[in-house]
Amino acid sequence: MNDASNFRHTSLVLLVVLQTGISAAGLVVEIVAARLIAPYVGMSLYTWTAIIAIVLAGFSVGHWWGGRLAALDNRRALTRVAWALVAASVFTASASFVLRQVASSVLHAFTEPLTAISAITFAAFFLPSLFAGVPAPVLAVVAMRGRNQSEQALGMMFAAGAVGAIIGTLMAGFVFISWLGSEITLQLMAAFYASAAAVVFGMARAAPSTLGSAACVTALGFLMSWQALTAPKVCDVESSYYCIRTEVLDNSAHGPVHVMIIDHLAHGVSARDAPTIMYTDHTAMLDALPRMRMGERRFSSFHIGGGTYSVPRAWAFRGQTEITVAEIDPAVTKAAVNDFWYEVGAATVVHDDARSFLRSTEQEYDIIVGDAFTDITVPAHLVTREFFELVSLRLLPSGVFAMNVVDRVDSLAALASIYRTLQGVFPSVEVWTEATPPRPTERRVFVLLAGQNDSPVSRLETLTPDPKQFAPLAPKFMDKLVVRAKAPLLSDDFAPIDRLMGLTSALD
Structure with a gap:
C-alpha cells in the first residue's frame, strides 16, 4: 500500500x-x-x-x-x-x-x-x-x-x-x-x-x-x-494600553519623588509634599503658561492625557475646581492615585479618547491642555487641523490651548508642521521653550500656546524644581522654519507625524 x-x-x-x-x-x-x-x-x-x-x-x-x-x-x-x-x-x-x-x-x-x-x-x-x-x-x-x-x-x-x-x-x-x-x-x-x-x-x-x-x-x-x-x-502593571511602572527617585526636601514610566519613557515626575512644583520642562510650561494667560481669575480646564496628573493636582491645590481630565487608560489613573498622590475627586476624570470626548460634549473651557506628545510616539489624530478646529470650538472666547511638542533641534520638522497647522485655526500661535541656546542633536521640549491674543509677557520663570526661564521663539524664526522645512499641513487624511519625528536634517 x-x-x-x-x-x-x-x-x-x-x-x-x-x-x-x-x-x-x-x-x-x-x-x-x-x-x-x-x-x-x-x-x-x-x-x-x-x-x-x-x-x-x-x-x-x-x-x-x-x-x-x-x-x-x-x-x-x-x-x-x-x-x-x-x-x-x-x-x-x-x-x-x-x-x-x-x-x-x-x-x-x-x-x-x-x-x-x-x-x-x-x-x-x-x-x-x-x-x-x-x-x-x-x-x-x-x-x-x-x-x-x-x-x-x-x-x-x-x-x-x-x-x-x-x-x-x-x-x-x-x-x-x-x-x-x-x-x-x-x-x-x-x-x-x-x-x-x-x-x-x-x-x-x-x-x-x-x-x-x-x-x-x-x-x-x-x-x-x-x-x-x-x-x-x-512592568508594574500591564494594562490594555501600556506597560506602566513607578520608580522612586529620592527623598528630597519635598518628600518622596516618584517618576512614572509608560512603555519606555518617563511621562511625569511628582513630589509628595510639593504639588505645585513641576519636575520636567513640559509640565512646568503647561502649568505656568496657561495660568499666566488667565491672570488672577478662576478658570475651567480640560486636560488631554493624565499621566501623573501633576498639572491637575497642582491646579486643584491652588483652588481650581473646574478641572476635567481625559485619560484613556484607567490603569494610569490608578497609578497616579496609588503612587503620585493624586486625590480622587480633585478633577472630573473621563476614561475615554480626548477627541472623542470633546466631540461628544458641548462644554467650553478657559484652558485646554494637550499632553499626549512623547518622543516618537504621537497620537496622529490629536495634531490635525480637524482636531484643532474642534479644540477651538470648545474654548471660550478668551481661552487658550497649550500643547507640548518634543522635537530634535537639528530638524524641527514636526514642530514646524504643527505650528503651521495651528496657524490655520488660531489667530495667535506662540512657541515657548527654555530660554537657553540649544545643544547639537538635543531633543528640545516646546509648548505651543494658541488662542485669540498674544501673551502679555515675553519671558517667564518657574520651578523645575530649580528656577528656570522660558521664552517664546521669534515669529519670524518660526515662519522661516515652516518655509525651509517645507512643513506640510496636518489633516485627518494626511498626518505623517511619525515620519516628521524621524527626520534628522530637515533644514539641510
Missing part, C-alpha cells in the same frame, strides 16, 4: 484544527511582540511597521520552506513539520529572554529609531515566525492527497488559516494580554506549538525515541523562558 493510501483517511477536521490553531498562535505572538518591545522603544507607527514586516518575512520564509517539504511523502513531510513546531515552541518560549539580552546593546548600537526597532524585532521574533510558517503548506498538501475533492480540502485549509488569524488577533487583544499578560501569553503559545508538534508526530507515527528527543529540545526553550519569567518585571 503506498504512502498516499496510508494517509487517505487522515482526519480533515484534525488538519483544519491544526491549521487554525497554528495560524492563531502566530498572530498572537505578533501582537505580543509589540507589547514586549514597547518598554524598550515605545509604541509607534515605526514599531508596528517593523514588527509586521519582520513577522510576515518570517512567515514567508517558513511557507517557502514548507512548500519544499510538502514535496516529500506524507510521513517524512509531517515529521519535519513536527520538528518545525518544536523549533517554533523553543524560539517562542525564549523570545522574551532573547529580547532582554539584546535590547540594550542594540539600542546603544543604533541611534536611528526604525533601525533599532527592526533589529530588536528580528533578533527576538523572526525565528518564531519562520518556524510557525512551515506547517501551513505541508498540512494543506496532506489534506489534498488521497481525496476525491482535493480542491475543496485546499480551500478549507486556506480558510482555516484566515480564521485562525482572526481568532488569534481577537484573543490576543481582548483576552490573553489583558488577563494573562504578555509573558505568560507567549509561554502559552509556546506550549500550544509543543502540543501541536506532539499531535503531528503522532500523525507521522514517529518512534518513541523521536518523541523523547523532541521533548528534551522543547524543555530547553522553556528553561530560557523560566529565566525571563523569574527576572525582575519590566
Whole structure:
C-alpha cells in the first residue's frame, strides 16, 4: 500500500484544527511582540511597521520552506513539520529572554529609531515566525492527497488559516494580554506549538525515541523562558494600553519623588509634599503658561492625557475646581492615585479618547491642555487641523490651548508642521521653550500656546524644581522654519507625524 493510501483517511477536521490553531498562535505572538518591545522603544507607527514586516518575512520564509517539504511523502513531510513546531515552541518560549539580552546593546548600537526597532524585532521574533510558517503548506498538501475533492480540502485549509488569524488577533487583544499578560501569553503559545508538534508526530507515527528527543529540545526553550519569567518585571502593571511602572527617585526636601514610566519613557515626575512644583520642562510650561494667560481669575480646564496628573493636582491645590481630565487608560489613573498622590475627586476624570470626548460634549473651557506628545510616539489624530478646529470650538472666547511638542533641534520638522497647522485655526500661535541656546542633536521640549491674543509677557520663570526661564521663539524664526522645512499641513487624511519625528536634517 503506498504512502498516499496510508494517509487517505487522515482526519480533515484534525488538519483544519491544526491549521487554525497554528495560524492563531502566530498572530498572537505578533501582537505580543509589540507589547514586549514597547518598554524598550515605545509604541509607534515605526514599531508596528517593523514588527509586521519582520513577522510576515518570517512567515514567508517558513511557507517557502514548507512548500519544499510538502514535496516529500506524507510521513517524512509531517515529521519535519513536527520538528518545525518544536523549533517554533523553543524560539517562542525564549523570545522574551532573547529580547532582554539584546535590547540594550542594540539600542546603544543604533541611534536611528526604525533601525533599532527592526533589529530588536528580528533578533527576538523572526525565528518564531519562520518556524510557525512551515506547517501551513505541508498540512494543506496532506489534506489534498488521497481525496476525491482535493480542491475543496485546499480551500478549507486556506480558510482555516484566515480564521485562525482572526481568532488569534481577537484573543490576543481582548483576552490573553489583558488577563494573562504578555509573558505568560507567549509561554502559552509556546506550549500550544509543543502540543501541536506532539499531535503531528503522532500523525507521522514517529518512534518513541523521536518523541523523547523532541521533548528534551522543547524543555530547553522553556528553561530560557523560566529565566525571563523569574527576572525582575519590566512592568508594574500591564494594562490594555501600556506597560506602566513607578520608580522612586529620592527623598528630597519635598518628600518622596516618584517618576512614572509608560512603555519606555518617563511621562511625569511628582513630589509628595510639593504639588505645585513641576519636575520636567513640559509640565512646568503647561502649568505656568496657561495660568499666566488667565491672570488672577478662576478658570475651567480640560486636560488631554493624565499621566501623573501633576498639572491637575497642582491646579486643584491652588483652588481650581473646574478641572476635567481625559485619560484613556484607567490603569494610569490608578497609578497616579496609588503612587503620585493624586486625590480622587480633585478633577472630573473621563476614561475615554480626548477627541472623542470633546466631540461628544458641548462644554467650553478657559484652558485646554494637550499632553499626549512623547518622543516618537504621537497620537496622529490629536495634531490635525480637524482636531484643532474642534479644540477651538470648545474654548471660550478668551481661552487658550497649550500643547507640548518634543522635537530634535537639528530638524524641527514636526514642530514646524504643527505650528503651521495651528496657524490655520488660531489667530495667535506662540512657541515657548527654555530660554537657553540649544545643544547639537538635543531633543528640545516646546509648548505651543494658541488662542485669540498674544501673551502679555515675553519671558517667564518657574520651578523645575530649580528656577528656570522660558521664552517664546521669534515669529519670524518660526515662519522661516515652516518655509525651509517645507512643513506640510496636518489633516485627518494626511498626518505623517511619525515620519516628521524621524527626520534628522530637515533644514539641510
